[in-house]
Amino acid sequence: MAGRTVMFDCGAHFGFRDARRFPEFGLLSRAGRFTEIIDAVVITHFHTDHLGALPYFTEVCGYQGPILMTYPTFAIAPMMLEDYVKVNADRPGERLPYNEQHVRECLRRVTAVDLHQVVAVAPGLSFTFHYAGHVLGAAMVHMTAGHLTALYTGDFNSSPDRHLGPAEPLLPPGGPSGAALRRPDVLISEATYAATLRDSKRARERDLLSAVVETVSAGGKVLIPTFAMGRAQELLMLITDCWERNGLQVPVYFSSAMASRALVYYQLLLNWTNANVRRTIFGAAGSAVDGGGGGGGGGGQPTVDGRRRSDYRTEGTEGGGGGGGDGRSSGEEVPYDGRFKDDDDDDDDKEQEEYGSADEYEEGSEEGKGGVSGSGGGGGADPDMKGYDKR
Known part of the structure; x- marks a missing residue:
């Protein structure tokens, strides 16, 4: 052009x-x-x-x-x-x-x-x-x-x-x-789902949470395979909100080094996210989720299993850069120098449809191993998710 x-x-x-x-x-x-x-x-x-x-x-x-x-x-x-x-x-x-x-x-x-x-x-x-x-x-x-x-x-x-x-x-x-x-x-423009009719994301989330609550209320464990960067953090927020609504005291874990390291970037780059991340993942003050691997915090607080690897940045690059400021400049011109439940998300579907099955990619991949799991029996839960916000 x-x-x-x-x-x-x-x-x-x-x-x-x-x-x-x-x-x-x-x-x-x-x-x-x-x-x-x-x-x-x-x-x-x-x-x-x-x-x-x-x-x-x-x-x-x-x-x-x-x-x-x-x-x-x-x-x-x-x-x-x-x-x-x-x-x-x-x-x-x-x-x-x-x-x-x-x-x-x-x-x-x-x-x-x-x-x-x-x-x-x-x-x-x-x-x-x-x-x-x-x-x-x-x-x-x-x-x-x-x-x-x-x-x-x-x-x-x-x-x-x-x-x-x-x-x-x-x-x-x-x-x-x-x-x-x-x-x-x-x-x-991207147009991956331009001609696709889908159920609303809220409806799919409600179906997922209903199965999760039903399982943990019966003393079971839930493993959700998901992509470790982005979708895993959104699921953590979704589940934490569900725990609060249902009075559950169930620990949540990331069984992935990449998902654990991803939280470091979310903390460094909070200004690129929204208030829900600060409240749900890091707490009101923006403090990091425990990554020590002990796990199992009460009160519905998520716990990250960070035992696999602690490195999160490539040597010789500015891996943590860009966290300061508000991500926006003044506009000046500068020269160049147990029970299976599919987590049916748009991004996951897109990658599977374009690049082959998720199983092929997930085998051995930290990006594909971002499992979020919950275990235990909370009691007093709402398996039908009547308290879930449907907005």
Whole structure:
């Protein structure tokens, strides 16, 4: 567009175990002249289907140009990419063409940005990131190339969930460049469920909680396989709220190193979440959930089993960066430098449908091992969930 070439996201496909898991970069340049051809790479969020090919593109294919992502994405990317490397290293014949050292070198090339910060990477080419919901740090990207504009949504939520708000309206009427943002020359939107009719998320949550309460009230244990980053934290909040409503005294555990480490990022990046996270996961003062592994706190308080690993940041990168401030800048332009119950979530469905079965991905993967479990018999519960807020 306007003589510029931009790559939006650089992801891996879980449905393939060979070279097809990465984009066919050779279509861009048979000679491998990617830095000359591509003006910038923009990553919208940390999910591997949007990020997983980036170290391959930079360290193997040789791209050395600008790479932009938000601070939370930059902070969480090392954990996601290193996990992806380790999972595939344990599978014969499926080792990735990049390693953990490649991940570190790749992320040293990244420029982390705030929301609403205008980042100019070349004359006449700039980007502005806008809050997208979906996962911690996800952004929609508005691009200006000469006199033309484009909006790339990435994955976004149009309604709030329990730990993140909805995608922001792109500048209110009368705001700077408001008309251009509301009506770009090019709009690229995700449409995974554009033509799919689904039961409301509230109804599905109520069905899940009804089964959970019925089981723990009878003295049983519940294991919920779920993705460790984002969905596990939302489930923790959902279950904690359910415990409070039903007077349950049942411990909740994360049986995952990645889920435990994810809480560190949620604490560092609270300004990207909502008040529910501070109240439910960290308490009113924002203090961290106990990760000591002893577990079993009373009063319905969640307990995280953090015994597997304590490291959460890649050596040589600014893994914890970006936690200060309010995530928004002044808008100045800066130069580039026991009983099975399916947890039927949109994000989980999306990854399974696009990349093959969840079982294939979960085996050996910390990202797929974010199990949330509850055990014990609380008594006095409401198996029919009459007290559950249906709003």
